Amino acid sequence: MSLERASATRPRLFGGRRLGELVPIIVLAPSLIASFIYVFVFSIWTLYIAMSNSSLLPSYGFVGLSNFESLWANRRWNIAYTNLFFFSGFYIVGSMLVGLLLAILIDQKVRGESVWRTIFLYPLAVSFIVTGTVWSWLYNPVDGIQALVRSFGWTDFSFALASDRNYAIWAIIITGIWQSSGFAMALFLAGLRSVDGDIIRAAQIDGASTFRTYRKVILPSIAPIFLAVAVVQIQFAIKTFDLVVALTRGGPGVSTTFPAIYVYDLMFQRGQIGEGAAAAIMMLAALAVVLVPYSLFLVWRRNKEVRNG
Template sequence: MSSAGSAAMAGGTSFGEKLRRWVPIMVLAPSLIASFVYVFVFSGWTLYISLSDSTLLPTYGFRGLQPYMDLWANRRWGVAYSNLFFFSAFYVAAAMGVGLLLALLIDQKVRAESFWRTMFLYPLAVSFIVTGTVWQWLYNPTSGFEFLMKSLGWTDFQFALTTDRKNAIWAIIITGIWQSSGFAMALFLAGLRSVDGDIVKAAQIDGASTFRTYRKVILPSITPIFLAVAVVLLQFAIKTFDLAVALTNSGPGISTTFPATYVYDLMFQRGEIAEGAAAAMMILAALAVVLVPYSLYLVWRRRRELNRG
């Protein structure tokens, strides 16, 4: 009896260990499979469609690189890609700058810190389409800032960004900064609060001013945070769709066309599925240019930390 009980207990323990080992795998497996299908299978299907002769509906006749050649020969696609670079440069730099400034101010142990953090982070909780719609009202000459200033007596005041072909993209940039600077602030603030307090105290004991302490000690130690924020904001920029549609609907004319809005137009408005798939693959390539180097950097950094012990 004793040996049989011991064997049963050993078998039970073995089963329990196996169960604990397999439960996480079973829990994660559905999402991993769905992610694999969503990313790799659908990306492969989109790549094949981009090489086909599809028009209104997907077909599978091979056409080679002609859809890509047609895409890059289209003036609107050139405008969309140049807008993407212009928007990304100003949007990422300004959102990071505003977010860092807000984080530095909150890091001074201000009163009602929780309130300020929530207020600055709140815009990110609002969907991009809602943000775009609200700001479109504010930019509207008959109901927004221009109308308000003229009502106060400044009859020559003009702030009709969304109706100006040359300046409409700035409306999207300003709105994007308002939407995302709180996100950058949250990450920067978390990085500032993670810095070893002993290092900061040592710098202060050595007579370093607050500005010099931040510039020479604190900010250099959170360099990975800067990189992470830049990568995430670049992803936001590359996938810009809702803001452009809600604010300007890619206008006036084609002045605020973005790659994502052009993909939608090709596939669902003009029935050019092959060319739309080619444009989608170009967006994927732009994302890969951002994400692949960042992923390799994370792997290299992790290995270096492990080697250091």
């Protein structure tokens, strides 16, 4: 029950409210205004720039959708969003699989649980810049993994992911999975721990094997967590920028261009602010396509829970 109701019977002095009741609103106002500007004004502002003839500097001559047209006609943008789809698919599935496996392993009453967890989660604490830089060294054919394996005697071993335009995106996928599967693990583990012990025991009494118990009983009951992990990781994927900068800088050539890289490049390297803003709007749109249905789903589920008690 909220305090609003509790105080409804008190005398009202100031514009229908007691002066004291205005304090919260006054304290909240700066944050509200800042957030409002950040979310709404900035979006509309950027949308407006995207519809303007801005090039090296922002200008406000209205040109309608022509920036969007030239964006979608651009081969590099084409590569950028194709990469995004490709990357997202493998990155999300990969880190969920690894994360789920690790969570299930840790869930088998292993010794030193917190040590394992600490190891799998630490990459999340460091920046994508740090991770990307270190992995770019590992992918370096002269000094990294390739050199190591060759030094063992396998002299024609080839592992030059990051510098091969056909495979460079895999370098980003692998590093991305390495960085964030710990996150999936943490969420899955929390989910596994919350499953009702009775239904598991019931399955065991029925003679289900461990594998079957997981597949038929435990995993279905944590389905919402799969969705939550996927949604968070799609967001990561759409915003992917630092990792690519540190790993490949979008190269070789333009083979690992991503939408976020494209926005940065057009705005600050090529002086095509209008089209860069159009690309930023497309990123926002992509996020909305994922997040709006998801939040509607969450609201629907919450309402259903309330109705069912």
